[in-house]
Amino acid sequence: MTEVLFYHLQRQPLEAVLPTLVEKSVERGWRVAIEVPGEERMTALDDHLWTYKDDGFLPHCTDREPDCAHEPVLLTTGSANLNNADIRFLVDGASVGDDAAGYQRIVLMFDGTDDVALSRAREEWRKVRAMGLEATYWQQDDNGRWSKKG
Template identity: 60%
Template sequence: MTEVLFYHLERRPLEDALPVLLEKSLERGWRCVVQAGSPERRDALDAHLWTYNDASFLPHGTDAQPRPERQPVLLTLDEANPNDAQVRFLVDGARIADASPYVRVVHMFDGRDETAVAAARERWREAKAAGHTLTYWQQDENGRWVRKA
């Protein structure tokens, strides 16, 4: 079964949390796909991942560029998995119909947005009903991740 993780963003924005989780996934030898909610968001994340840290490099590309299958991290708008990723990150309420092709599916949602929280609760119920292994992470007062469930 796929491990489905929920990251409840409260102290730090997605732009701070996502690169760290992508780096940890790449360190484990996993390819990643990040599904965004709009072309503007995908492109903003693309630009951000090039500049978020002067001391590191996060290799990535988008599905709007040639050869997406070559990207260790692919930013996309749909459910396709052209880079054979093992980990799928869902941001901006993005959804997939089938989590089973992945080792991990990571839902990242803004805890200050009631609509996003309600949607995450619904995704939790769906993943639980499908029999996936679930974990829930919340940021503490310092922005570190604490496992809550």
């Protein structure tokens, strides 16, 4: 059964959290899709994943590239599972789709300082529960570690 994790970003921005979670997913042998709402955001995250740390990068491609189906990490603006991902990260308001059952895990990340993002995350929570999927809520502690709440 697909597990949907809601990550409430309060202490760090998406750009600090997402690369680490994607790296851990790849280490598990999972293929990864990262869904963003538009081209501008996809371009910004594409650049960021190549440069986010001094001693390395996260190999990936975007859905604009013809061989994207073969890549283990894909940035996309669409909902199709182009690279046969095991885990899908939804950022900046991307929504859980009807194809959620096709993933081992979906991670919905939302900005805890943005009232609109909080409202959307609550709507997504209700939607996921209505779909009969397991949903868990995660927050960072003061040390930056993620812990499941309630």
